[in-house]
Amino acid sequence: MGGGRSETSALSGGGGGGGGRGMTTTTQNSQRPNACCFCWCCCCSCSWNEEERRRRSRRKRISQDTKMETIPNCEACTKPSVEEMRLWSQSFDKLMKNPAGRNVFREFLRTEYSEENMLFWLACEDLKQEINKNSVEEKARVIYEDYISILSPKEVSLDARVREVINRKMQDPSPHTFEDAQLQIYTLMHRDSYPRFLSSNIYKSLLHGSSRTSSES
Numbered sequence: 001m002g003g004g005r006s007e008t009s010a011l012s013g014g015g016g017g018g019g020g021r022g023m024t025t026t027t028q029n030s031q032r033p034n035a036c037c038f039c040w041c042c043c044c045s046c047s048w049n050e051e052e053r054r055r056r057s058r059r060k061r062i063s064q065d066t067k068m069e070t071i072p073n074c075e076a077c078t079k080p081s082v083e084e085m086r087l088w089s090q091s092f093d094k095l096m097k098n099p100a101g102r103n104v105f106r107e108f109l110r111t112e113y114s115e116e117n118m119l120f121w122l123a124c125e126d127l128k129q130e131i132n133k134n135s136v137e138e139k140a141r142v143i144y145e146d147y148i149s150i151l152s153p154k155e156v157s158l159d160a161r162v163r164e165v166i167n168r169k170m171q172d173p174s175p176h177t178f179e180d181a182q183l184q185i186y187t188l189m190h191r192d193s194y195p196r197f198l199s200s201n202i203y204k205s206l207l208h209g210s211s212r213t214s215s216e217s
Helices: 004-013 046-066 082-087 092-096 099-111 115-128 133-148 160-169 179-198 201-216
Strands: none
Touching: 082 099, 082 201, 092 099, 092 179, 099 115, 099 179, 099 201, 115 133, 115 179, 133 160, 160 179, 179 201
């Protein structure tokens, strides 16, 4: 999954550098998600999936040992209608295009210790909207240190080919530096986490509670 040497060269080769072996992981806001978000309701291979399960288990142990939270505020959104929530079960794309849907799915990923997949995807979306070159370089560096570096506890699961592509692109970062990686993580969430989300208590209780409230109105 890419050695520390290639990471060092990838970060030090671009303007501004990344600090080589001494790079430090940028820490996210330590607050839990805004309660308002939930006030209305309380191409991957088998080996790739197995690696993801091992990473999830490792992160669970780290979380239990340190008792630390590194979860930034969730996205601002309006209360979804029952119809909207039902659409989330029709396709992963519909879920991911809805801010409230992303918040609920992200809450589910937290219970599986894989929230970093959504955080990485959102960071890539934010980077793609950036046009200032200096801001692009800074955001790309932060994304690399937070989610790509093997030194980060929030490292996402990527194959060697995608890591090599990222290391090359980090020599001259652009808004699309992590495009291949973002697609791979999107596919992982779709195939691995989304089916479990649809059968989870988080989604079912949300949908049932909202349906009951709607029928009583």
